[in-house]
Amino acid sequence: MAKKTTFVTKEQIEEIVKAYPTPFYLYDESGIRKNAENVYKAFSWNEGYREYFAVKATPNPFILKILKEYGCGVDCASIAELKMAVKCGFSGEEIMFSSNDTPAEEYEYAAKIGAVINLDDFTHIEFLEGIIGDKFPELMSCRYNPGGVFTMGNDIMDSPKDAKYGMTKEQITEAFKIMKTKGVKRFGIHAFLASNTVTNDYYPTLARELFELAKELEEKTGADIEFINLSGGVGVAYKPEQTPNDIDVIGEGVKKAYNDILVPAGMGDVKIFTEMGRFMLAPYGVVVTKAIHEKHIYKEYIGVDACAVNLIRPAMYGAYHHITVAGKEDAACDHVYDVTGSLCENSDKFAIDRKLPKIDIGDYLILHDAGAHGYSMGYNYNGKLKCAELLLKENGEVSMIRRAETLKDYFATFDFCDILENADEI
Amino acid sequence: MKIVKDLYVGESAKKEKRKILRGLEKKELQPFVYVITLPLGRHGVLDILPAFTLKYPFFFTGDPGQLKIVGIAKGRDEAFGLTARIAMDTYNATGGFNVREFLED
Known part of the structure; x- marks a missing residue:
């Protein structure tokens, strides 16, 4: 069993408590930076790659600003997170707004700042139209839920059919068609199928499913798919007996799926996005x-x-x-x-x-x-x-x-x- | 699913009535189309449903085959307006709100 070590010593803690009483959170700047570098290196094969850090994971502006230095965007799910992102200097398409059960004022603000709106539900097309009118932003995304159970090999990883997020394949297909008529020219696909996975195979497996979907959507709807957002789900080894994920292996696995499916389909310019809040900071x-x-x-x-x-x-x-x-x-x-x-x-x-x-x-x-x-x-x-x-x-x-x-x-x-x-x- | 003979149709839905009815029959995913139905259970007066939910039998506690569609509308606001119209017609004709009896008669 591997031994879990930490980045702070007793001597350091004894110094810190002279100024700051316990309990407190302590973050390791060099660890955060090194990991962000590694993530970008692992996906450097994809020209438009961007990590949209999930603000919900660690909503601290000082942390967000560190990640911004590496080119990260932010994934926001509420008006508070959107406003924090704006104050930290994130703008426009650096902000992904992935919300569900979304209040009107949050859509309104997300549209106002030019964030990429990731629609969670088919009915939200009409809801959004009621807020921003018939002319939608040029770039929009939809969240996909394949239903059923998500398996890898013989292992059941999670149960999307029981998850409240996303649209069915039929709904996302129709959504793309409708959104085209409302002025959307560039499209994104987003999906979150399993949480905190400690396996290097999760992202590549998810990527294959989404790449096939992207091909099908482009064929059926003529939508120009600009990005595929693999969302979160890449976990960390909380327990000593777990083997931590290897981001290089994960990046290579996604690259292979990309080369197998998207490149032959003439979709070699699709950008890959991730939202690995847990992996980036936990x-x-x-x-x-x-x-x-x-x-x-x-x-x-x-x-x-x-x-x-x-x-x-x-x-x-x-x-x-x-x-x-x-x-x-x-x-x-x-x-x-x-x-x-x-x-x-x-x-x-x-x-x-x-x-x-x-x-x-x-x-x-x-x-x-x-x-x-x-x-x-x-x-x-x-x-x-x-x-x-x-x-x-x-x-x-x-x-x-x-x-x-x-x-x-x-x-x-x-x-x-x-x-x-x-x-x-x- | 049954559609009553004297179907209420919203102003915007009128232009696409045939297409909407065909879509309902084929259980197509029709965006912005709403149906007004008699409730499957014993309670309530009318239900407003996005038409595409008719595709999902798990949405209903009863047999969706028994659903009776009394109105079709395009857009949520029109659906609400149409529902109010049905209720008012019922009241004006019967002095009450037994929509089921009014429409089935």
Whole structure:
């Protein structure tokens, strides 16, 4: 079993906590940059390739600006994400608007800033027409759902038939025909079939399916397909026993499918887009938290100062996040703990029956692979506040890229009246 | 699926009435076309459905074969207007809103 290591040491944490109390998120700038470089290298064979980073994964403008330096665009799914993208300097076709159950004002804003609108549903053509009129943008995309189950070999990867996203093949075909009559000249196809796959075969398999669809759509509708968006789904090895995805192998696999299907069809100019929020950021962010209690009843518990408010994935999905006890990286994992947060919710556990080195009060625990869908999924149950986000820069310095919430923030939604006036000060 | 003899047809749908009816028969995917039906269940007065949902039997709790189409419209707004017209006609003729009885009679 491979050993999972992290990018921050106990000594560094001890320095950081002098300025920023735990818990906090810490992101590794050099890891983010190196990975972005590798992704672009792996797809460099495709002239128009672009990674549209899924803002939902890590909606932090400082992170978005780093990714922008590599040519990344952004995948937005709400008006807040669109506005953050615009403020970070993304514009026009650098922004993919992939939303579902979309409110009118979000379509209106996406159209206003010239984002690429990726329609989730056939009925949204009429809905969009009601908002922006009969003249659609020149470039538009549609989201495809093939239905059935998505298999690779004998393995069932996911069940698109149960997914709320996308259109049937018949619907997407008709949608392209209609959109042509409304002035759309350039088309895109988007599909998301499986989440967090840890196999180098997912993207190539999906690519083959979408490339065949693109050929068929071009034949049947005469639409000029400009891009195919493989969306997300490329995961990370959360568990030590998993083999991480190899982006070079994935890029090569997609290239082979491209050369086998699109090039012979005269579609060798189609751009490939990806939306790998998790792959781009998850391994390069951790939650650092301190052990503040231990409890011995029918099990051994370690209570930490973070909770599901800071990282909800374990509580919500039973997701595994590897834990390193800072300074005890090489110690034997000869104790079994449930590592818990403080919420009045029994699922608020970062680990259950986890073998770890002996943990002492005051030890710092590092929760791995929290860089995507970590901070962003947080909430405020029990009135617990979201923590700060910090960036470990390439030169070793640490800077704050989002401050921790305060009670004033928590009470702010009552500022229309004086019922909780100055409650943060009493 | 049955279509009543005295079918209500919206203004825009009038121009394409034959094409729409043919499409309904063949269960084609007709964008912007809506059908107004008597509800399959016992509750409700009228249902407004995008025509293409007739292709998806899983959409219905009852037998979609028993669906009775009483109106066709082009566009959502026209569908709403037509539905109001059917309801008003029913009220004016019967003093109530038993659309099923009114249309079947």
